[in-house]
Amino acid sequence: MVTSGATARAFADHAVPGRGRTLADRISGFTHGRPRLRLAALLSAPLTWFGVAYLAALAALFVSAFWTIDDFTGQIVRVWNVDNFRTLFTEGVYRTITLRTFGVALAVTAIDALIAFPMAYYMARHASVRAQRALVIATLMPLWASYLVKAYSWRTMLADNGVVDWVLRPLGLHTPGYGVTATVMTLSYLWLPYMILPVHAGLEQIPQSLVEASADLGARGWRTFRSVIFPAVVPSLIAGSIFTFSLSLGDYIAVQIVGGTSQMLGNVVYTNVGAANNLPFAATVATVPVVIILLYLFAVRRTGALDNL
Structure with missing residues (x-):
């Protein structure tokens, strides 16, 4: 039987190792049986981008903090010194701003935790499946709106004769106006979904059998909550606090708008x-x-909070 030329060439390609194989086939064959090599190849591009775009920028930020600026020319003087840190820690105005920022971040985190926990608890433990979906969507809806729109909305509500003033006036109170209180209120609203979602996820992971076992052992509702539910959801609360605390520390737009x-x-x-x-x-x-x-992450790493992010 006479074999055609195309069939003969195809047979030769398969008969000779490596002949007729594409580059992708060769790479796949080389990495076969080497799972660590395949994982390294898969993560090389994103890790390289992460190292260049994030870690390198962070390192450049830290290095430039040890330089100064020439008061006459306005040019950066690349001479290593700690003058900037000395100014930051010795001048009272910067100490006050640092303490204010830290206090605002703590206040926002505490307020969001107090509001988020009962909402997440109802969503995870009592709401029906249909209601739970609707509440999750309602929680996510503020994230779809523009940051500036939400911040300026709070500026309008906190103004004289605004919505907040209209609600507080019958109680003999007045709107807090613009300042630290307005900043805390605005940031608490902006970052609330970042606290609700981790707590809701943590509450959903608590097996119902634990609650039933606690009831079978004679524990009432408050004892079950204090001994079973709350300890299990603490890592989720800490995970949410990482978002609210860090976002509040670095925010400046809301302070520009409502901070006075x-x-x-x-x-x-x-x-x-x-x-x-x-x-x-x-x-x-x-x-x-x-x-x-970084200090906060180092302090909470043993709580399991980072596993809930």
């Missing part, structure tokens, strides 16, 4: 990047929230 004359660390960074054109000092101020968050 109050300043936070983000505003100091913005001012020194723009009007003052002092990039080294802006980098110095920006390292403070980064260090605070």
